[in-house]
Amino acid sequence: MALKDFPVDECLLQGNAACPGCPATIGLRLVLKALGKKTIMVVPACCTAVIESLYPFTSFDVPVMNIAFEAAAAGASGVEAALRMQGRSDITVIAWAGDGGTYDIGIQALSGALERNTNFIYICYNNQIYSNTGIQRSGATPYAAWTTTTVEGKTEFRKEMGEIILAHHIPYVAQTCISYPEDVFGKIQKAKSIKGPKYVEILAPCPPGWRFSMDKTVEMGRLAVETGAWSLWECENDVMSFNGKSKLILEKKIERKPVEEWIKYQGRFSHLYKPERDEKRLKAIEEHIDLLWERYRKCYGKTEGSTPSSVK
């Protein structure tokens, strides 16, 4: 659906407590426009618990259940089971969690809910840090990025959560980014139309966390995709396809931009340029992305529709 045709109704209301330039609110608006009011949200500890605003107020026009950090998928399992017993198949249950609550503390409950074939959409808005607690490293934080717990830059590469989810062989898995509203909207709509467990991960560039100007949120997401540091893809019933610019990069129809085009705007990487260029780490980042794409091409690139499970 084209941007101009998106529903005008808003389920994320004005006056919420998000930071200026917050990518989570962009994601929430798009997701809730795609899902509509017959949606119940389960939210673990994450920035969204703040965006909801202080009791007795709320910024959501759909029912929201907050739950403990590691428990979003399990809590959603319970909501979904109860609704099924009550015959409410018209309601979509979503878990909306950050990368900390997904990659790290919540991965067990998430894996369990997927394996049990829970009929829900798990959405991870990934800002690559524990932003709500003040910018600590997570399993999604990229190599060399500064956080308050990786003061000289993270020494490990991030994990590929999307591929961990693919290994569950659920009906629908997708990666997207807040900078591509049609892509987000379309993927959430598709997820809604499919029965069973669905996982959608949305890259969410965080101005205070990544240390960039708050008017650059959308641009940071685009550059992440254009440099290949992030990718847009979906996998429906084990059939994988890359989307948008990521498809062109995969098929080598365009060259990905050098990753420095993305990281040079972000204060979290500024130590790679001061006092002098850290060639070693800059090279390591670039090489890691090259290797990632080589693997993507090998696994998913030969023909559209190759199944992740069938590739050696």
Added chain:
Amino acid sequence: MTIMMDTGNRIAAKAAIMAKPEVVAAYPITPQTTLVEAIAEYVARGEYKGEYICVESEHSAMAACIGASAAGSRTFTATSSHGLLLMHEMLHWAALARLPVVMCNINRVIGPGWNIWVDENDSISQRDTGWIQFYCSSNQEIFDTVIQAFKLAEHEKVVLPVMVNLNAFILSHTSLPAEIPKQSTVDEFLGKYVAQWKLDIDNPTTFGNIIGPEYYVDVRRAMHEAQQHAKKLIPQIANEWKKSSGFYHGGLLEYYKCEGAEHIILSMGAMGAECKVAIDELQKAGQKVGLARVRVFRPFPVEEIITLGNQADLIVIDRNISIGSEGALFNETKAALYGESGAKATGFIAGLGGKDVTYKDIVTMYMKALTHKPREQQWYGMEG
């Protein structure tokens, strides 16, 4: 009515199924396993028509119960020992969210080292979570208490989760007869579950968002008041069930031959039943001693214990220890008496790690207690 000759776990499962929860979420742990296996059999036979979610951890079991309860369904789970400890965060969550989840906990030792026998430290260490806690002493009491637990948890003046504790193996794996009422009796007693609050798309509300101190203190106080209401309701509900089913195991406490007693033994769980045999023996020998078996540890029956203290000296036997302090029942009994009764309260720690405590041991403890100094607590049955 039929007689069911079966283990505590299977009778607990029977009661849970007869209460017709819409969602059960559980994870196996010895010695709770036969309970969740029994539920799986009810599912397989088509006798349980609700959702049975076999989750990947106890933490998720409670989280799923929280989700289901918040969505407006009656929910049940069961666990034990380390499983209960893993749930700890979500126990607080269920109580603070005011969700009437009902759970059976099979009291088992905490490791290391691994030990699957009876000990009450698992549930005692959850006493501050806001859950109502029952301790059973027979399979009949397990059945009746599980049914009553739903009624209590869901009562509009309570709306708190309830934990029904039964001792590992002594009850969980021991066959004892229990009379099972007709399904219609249970249906009539419990009524159809109507949630006091729920996630509702027609009335979208955010539950559990950020709350400042000015409101948070109200939340805590409301929970405390709900437990005070439960204190009044537990005996009422027990009496209602007596009218429906004919069975009664006491209110907050069960009193046994306390009339004229100069000493009263306080205990919980299956050891409470063993105490009855000891009381019979001691009374035969001319001792003026009775038993008050504490059925409900939360809310703590302060007033009832003061009344006991005004009648007799109290001897408390704990199957738990708050390390660095003393047995929880002993500790709280003394706190209840403080300033209200001059009764001498003494105590024993006994039966930890599943060590057998027979009526003969209880007789021995009683005899020793007669020479105890006030406030003295001893360890009983040490090997050397």
